[in-house]
Amino acid sequence: MARRIVRTAGQLAILSLLAFVLVALLDSRYRVLPNSIHNRLPQHHDQQIITDIEIASCLKLLSGCKKEAPWYRIEKDLYLEEHWIHHAFVHVVRKHEKELLDGEPVVLDIKISRTQPESEKEGEEWERKGAGMWVLKGKLRHNVVTAVDVLFGPDAEDPRLDWKLKENSLRIGKEARLSVRIGTPDSASETHKKPKLRIGKTGKFKIIQIADLHLSTGVGECRDEWPVIKGMKCEADPRTLDFVSRILDDEKPDLAVLTGDQVNGETSPDSQTPLFKMADMLIKRGIPYATIYGNHDDEGSLKRQELMSLTETLPLSLSEPGPETVPGVGNYVLQIMSHKAANHPAATLYFLDTHSYSPDEKKYPGYNWIKPEQIAWFQEEHEHLKSGIKEYSGIHLQMAFIHIPLPEYLHRNMIVGEWREGVTAPRYNTNFSKALIDAGVGVVTCGHDHANDYCSLEKQNEQPQLWMCYGGGAGFGGYGGYNHYVRRVRLFEIDAPAGRISTWKRRESDDIGKLDEQVIVDGGNVKET
Template sequence: MARRIVRTATQLAVLSFLAFLLVYLLDTRYRVLPNAIHNRLPTHHDQQIITDIEIASCFKLLSGCRKDSPWYRIEKDLYLEEHLVRHAFVHVIRKHEKELVGDEPVVLDIKVSRKQPAAVKDGEVWEQRTGGIWILRGKLRHNAVTAVEVLFGPDAEDPRLDWQIKDTPLRIGKEARLSVRIGSPDSTAEKHKKPKLRIGKSGKFKIIQVADLHLSTGVGDCRDEYPVMKNTKCEADPRTLEYVAKYLDEEKPDLAVLTGDQVNGESSPDAQTALFKMADLFIKRNIPYATIYGNHDDEGDLKRAELMKLTQTLPLSLSEPGPETVPGVGNYVVQIMSHKADHPAVTLYFLDSHSYTPDEKHYPGYDWIKPEQVKWFEDEHESLKPKIKQYSGIHLQMAFIHIPLPEYTHSKNPFVGQWREGVTAPRYNSNFSKALMDAGVGVVTCGHDHANDYCLLERQEGHPKLWMCYGGGAGFGGYGGYNNYIRRIRMFEIDAPSGRITTWKRTEVEDKGRLDEQIVVDSGKVQES
């Protein structure tokens, strides 16, 4: 009886696979699947060529604004769902190279302009499409258009390799812009490898913590602008990014850590646009970066897992979703190797502190690090010990979260910096601070409370000491209205030979160099500054 069941199950599995393979092959050649299914598939596929592009516009109540096969709809309403009565969507025809018939024309370039672009040398002509789009079509060559995306706003950026964003917005929609990929993504696969972090020749390694950028789709509105720039309208994102860029160029960090609320969800109907502006800051300067999420990141159109999946595809990103069995998205470890060998000199832990409480009645406010995450952290720390023993120097450890731990409220403990607002830590305490101390982590740093920028020394009997720091809010899209708060970022400098971690802050204006500089760890031991 058991053999018969196994044999039947095997036969069903084989038949299912063969049926799937047959449908797939037929669909590749003859498109037997319904167009509705095709349009739900990912927009971009390797080895595909764009052969045409068009915009379909319609009244919301009368049509779904979807062109029939073989058109594929890019699932972004050009009006960002804000038009009262109309929708508009970009559609493309895309084909695998083997599907092209004879000298079937493909799209070689795309421009957005009111006027017809100048003719090209080969006699190919520009063809006009809706919304100010002009396409150049001709015989297939290696630099044909292979993907099209839609981003929004006058400050939109596309940091991806081989993508070009069009400066001129479409004539339909809400500052909608086309971004175009030229050539096959296979040619840039090597460049997408995650960078390996290493202590420099000087023995030092510098980390910039950027907390609470609160970037929007478009330039965004400033909140609690200070100082007020006279005769200038405050645009949140340009001002924020210009300020952060200034210190990236001055401080020249080896790593950027973004500790949540990169995206201001409520003003980001297209979170991809906001995320790309963030990443572009670091990619342009060849700075690796790692991210975790806050309570606002996924309040736009993308959830945490989608944001992480997108971030992972970007150049220089070290971000990882972490184990699926552990609560949250973004529980992972990054190690910084010694200068000459692949031995970890520094271990960085990243944990998702989630968003809002799951139990408003008993623990109102914000969520907390879960017991399963604490266990994951302890297991990771234990599993890394054999690698760490290979390092002959003093091994250092840091941790990054978004929402502060309950111990950040211990106002009687020594602290350095400004405590301007109430600490919005969770009411439930999962004792993650004790796990950090017992593992020998010297510093944990967070964001979330924008106007707090202190480092507080946590002391508990029977446990090593721990510095708990804030990054300070960097973004003008988030609040900052506590006693004329000036936006800021936090720096950490690791001196591997001496086992030292030093930290300081840099402010947007009234720059006085290193603000509140302090040594938090020296010779591998937490210091009472």
């Protein structure tokens, strides 16, 4: 009996080992594992050092374009899968420091240049690697290359700590650019510390809502450009980011909320590139940011969970995936703490995923809706937070952020702003607006319908209960149209001592400052403007 148990245990161990090896091999080629597991495999370990790098090009029909071990392939085709005949991939060799042979050269730096760069130290030499890539090799020292990544386009950015995007594109592929990490991450950069949100000394806190950036891999193409700048080709992403950056510099918000469709999925064969451009704009200015997703974000190379996993690791990001038991990705809560009462929240912000397209197109055509499980989660979160709110001596304020408008946006009561297009709310109503009203939330704001930028008042028994606002479309990569629509963003200002929330918009062109400024909550009560 004992011998049979030992034999069975041995067979199970062998089968488990074979299964692990098979999955690892499949993952190395087809990426079958989720990111949470995939990134923990040995080839992704942060403590490894790059000892060599090469580019392999091959015919699609004849080869998988994968070099044998110890080479590891970075899973981004330099042609973005758009070349009919060829693939090209960057390959690297990674080793732990303890695995290096005595005096074995490692990669110290990488440059993209037509001519050989000059070596600054004796014993260090630049090697030509093809496609305009030169690699500096030498003896192990403190700052060496420990990771390599690929981004795309002349406007690419890399906001990650310790990473540097190399100048110039590789002379192969579709404007492919290398980004390298120098040095092993220390504890400060390895651990992502989320910034704390707090009411300023003036008692105020400003939020900018950036809706529908629609950024692409590369500069992108403008849709419905207005105003047209004569003699200048409209590049969507540079113009969008220049506009939003100007408003950020002017308004100096304390928090940026991106309410979906940051990534224009159909023009983003590498979604990491537009995501990084969005984040870099905010990180450079020291502005914390929170994101939710729209119906286009996950139509590119990364799905919702992958986008969130990547965003969570970036500096100043407050984005969270939310509970796995709740439908969607990006159901979470942020609190803005009081200036006077350090441990008590002056305001609570709720973020919910409105998903994408209808799961029942025949019965409810159009777009998806907030699920009952999400509403139950929202109600539980609100009840849970009540204890901390009760201890706060001031007026506690609440806001909610979504992407797709609620069906109640169709009511359009007391509109402040512009209504230029039809409200593309879901056909099925789970009555989330009632849950917001019951919880005392004063304003909910969305994106999705680019050319609508109004706030509409929802009433019950003739009493104002909830302002429902649009952010207005900010990005030139998304549609505009509708009688020369000018791109815009919305801002909210929380005045904690007064228990007040005010809002206004800023436009890309013919900017006259605050547009349609209104007070929507005053003394803690929803105000009829």
